[in-house]
Structures are given as structure tokens and as C-alpha cells.
Amino acid sequence: MPAMDIKRKFYVKDVDSRMNIESFDTLILQSLQILKKTDDVTELRILDSPKGTVSGYFDDIESLAENALDYNGRAQIYITLNPVKPALLARSNKTPNFEGNIELLLNHVLLKDREEQILFLVYVVSCFVPNIPHTILVLSGEKGAAKSTTMRMVRSIIDPAIRDLLAMPNSIQDLALILSSNYMPCFDNLDTLSAEKSDLLCTAVTGGGISKRTLFTDDEETILSFMRCVGLNGINVVATRSDLLDRSLILDLQRIDETDRKEEREVWSDFDKDKPSILGGALNILSKAMAIYPTVKLDKLARMADFTRWGYAIAEAAGWGGDVFLEAYFNNINKSNDEAISSNPVAAAVKALMRSRPSWSGSVTQLLESLNKVSERELIDTHSKYWPKGPNILSRRLKEVLSNLKSIGISFDIRHGGDSKIVSISNTRYQKLSSSISRPVQE
Structure with a gap:
């Protein structure tokens, strides 16, 4: 034996x-x-x-x-x-109360407004839908806003684990291993994310994988594949690259007042009492949403199309209203877009350049010169590694933020013009503003 x-x-x-x-x-x-x-x-x-x-x-x-x-x-x-831990044994033995109410979760989370509360609850329920791309939950807020505790609570409902919060590893290979081993990996107290890790997180939520050579072999390949619900938290919004922000749900947590603070043991005792009702309420909503989902037809879908459609069905099933969810979600997308533009020095400079003009045209070299002048005036960081050092890099940087700029009415076209590339930029919102101002008042 x-x-x-x-x-x-x-x-x-x-x-x-x-x-x-x-x-x-x-x-x-x-x-x-x-x-x-x-x-x-x-x-x-x-x-x-x-x-x-x-x-x-x-x-x-x-x-x-x-x-x-x-x-x-x-x-x-x-x-x-x-x-x-004995606490994990106790939590694993919790039987869902299908007569419960998922909104009890809001007693343990301090969100800014009702819109964010609905988005948060919809996200929690949607995580029980397998094999679809899920948005990345990004929690931000000042110190003392219970970002880590909130993320631990969410994970304990969706994907209980001994190591409920994880530190971001240094290597891409280690990050891929974590993603392949956890349904809901939650990364705690982040400050920044490298471009490579941002790209891998994008792959993780929409579905994909990474391959490497199998150890002690020359010609064998090991493939790590995943489609995960990812959580990030930090004092600032740690997702800064436009691709990652397009896939993110950004929620701001409010600082807990000193008079409302509790000891850790009391916090978890209160949460564990509500957890069966929270879990049962979430599953009950999901069962109703599964019947509604096939009938959902939307005029437009966000980039995270599956989450948009499922979110509508979940909000309808919960009684919050599908249209209310859509309005809240698209508002959140606009917020993410603003964050993408402000965190990208090229996008911020183009926005500042086009603030008071309907159009601009010139070579890529001339555009870089104009953006350098604008950045100096607007105090935009040109020492950032994302700031282009030459015209050829500027063309690539512009394409990275094309969709973000288009959402605020700024579009551009790059074409070959003899010995150089010509850039034409238009600002439709400036044109609309000008026409509304010049239109005579009808008496």
C-alpha cells in the first residue's frame, strides 16, 4: 500500500x-x-x-x-x-439562506452613492456566472476606507480561500501562476502596475493564457489558461492603462468615521451572521436573472458586453431596474475614461491642445512640438516613460488612446504626406459648443 x-x-x-x-x-x-x-x-x-x-x-x-x-x-x-484557520471552517459550513437579501452586504461596505451600490451588488452576483468575461473590480479610497476588508468580504462570498488577499508578484510567470490557481485573485494595497502586468490582467478577465517551457525538458510546453474575476485595491486608482481601465469597474470607498470603527473580531462576527443571507440572496437573484437573460436585447453594449447584458438581467431580477444599471454603468465607464486620459500624458496634452480650437493639422513632428509646449504650460509630466521622445513613438501613443479621446469628441487621422506623416485632429464638441453660442435667440 x-x-x-x-x-x-x-x-x-x-x-x-x-x-x-x-x-x-x-x-x-x-x-x-x-x-x-x-x-x-x-x-x-x-x-x-x-x-x-x-x-x-x-x-x-x-x-x-x-x-x-x-x-x-x-x-x-x-x-x-x-x-x-478555524474561522475558514466556520465560514465553509455556512448554508445559504435563499430567503435572504444581498443588500445586507451594504451594511459592511461604505460606498459613495446608490449608483455605486447597485454596480457593486450586480458585480458580486455576476461573478457566479461562469465562462464569461468579468470586469475588474477596482476599489480606491483614502486610508481607513476598509478597502482590504471589503475585498476580503467579497472574496469570501465568491471564492473563499486561506490567502484571501495577495501581494502582486514581481515576475509575469508568478502572476500567471496565481491567476491560474485562483478564481478570484485579489491584489491588495497596490500603487502602480507595469504595462506587462496590466496586459496580463486584461487577458485574465477576457480569457486567455500564457505558455512556458516545461521544467527539465527541451521541447515540452506548459500552458496556463484562465478566465478570472480579478480584484485590485489601492489608495489611488491603480489601473492607469486604457486597455485595463476599459475592463474595470472603479468604485470609491469612503473613509470610516472614528466613531463608527469596530474591532476586527466584531467586524467579521457581524459579517458572518449576514453571510448566509447575502449568499442566498445573490443566488436567488441569479436564478431569476438566468430566466431574464435570454430575453435581454440592448441598443448598445459596452466593451465588456457580457457583463453589460448580464448586469441588466441581474438588476431587473433584483428589482433595481435594468435601465438604472445601464445608466450607472455607462457613467462609471465615463469615469474610467476620464481616469485613462488624465493618467496618460499624451492624451492629457492632446485634450489641453484642443480645448479652445475646433481643429489642428500638421506633421507628427509639429504636433510633438506643440504638445511639448502645452505640457510645459499645463504641468504635464514629460519625463514619464509614456511620453514620446520622437515623432515615430508619438504615432503609436496616439493610437493607444484613440478610443478614449473619441469619447470626449476628439478624433484624429494620421496619413502619409510625402516625407512625413500628417495628423489631422478635430474637436466635435468645440464645434457643437460654438454653434450653440452663435445661434440667435428666438423670441
């Missing part, structure tokens, strides 16, 4: 045909007694059972033995003593 490190683990693949069932049961029970220690929580994972993979946490030897012996001879059994 294969056994590995009997003091900590016990693994059985199949019953030896020479061993009768009674002696095998005795071996399991003796091994469990060795494994079991007072106050330890044991994880039992049964592979290839008639029900698929079955796992559970046990804090008493009788229940553990009963479940292990039940699958004796019919499955692969793996038992290990994990450093499981």
Missing part, C-alpha cells in the same frame, strides 16, 4: 486485491489516528469518486473516517492536515 510521510499525509490510489476490505478499513482508521491532532482541521479530498472530486474540512475524527471509508475501494483518497 503506497504511503507518503505518514505523519502528515495519507494517500491511497486503489485497494490492493490481496487485502480484504476489513484490513484496509483498519489501515485507514489507524492512519487517521496518526494524522489527527487535537484542534487540527483536516482536509479530505476524494478524487475520481462517483460524484467527481469531493472535498471537505473536518474537525472531528468520526466524520472524517466515515466520509473516507464511504468511498473506500471506489476512489482515490487523499487526506492531509492543512493549516486551516
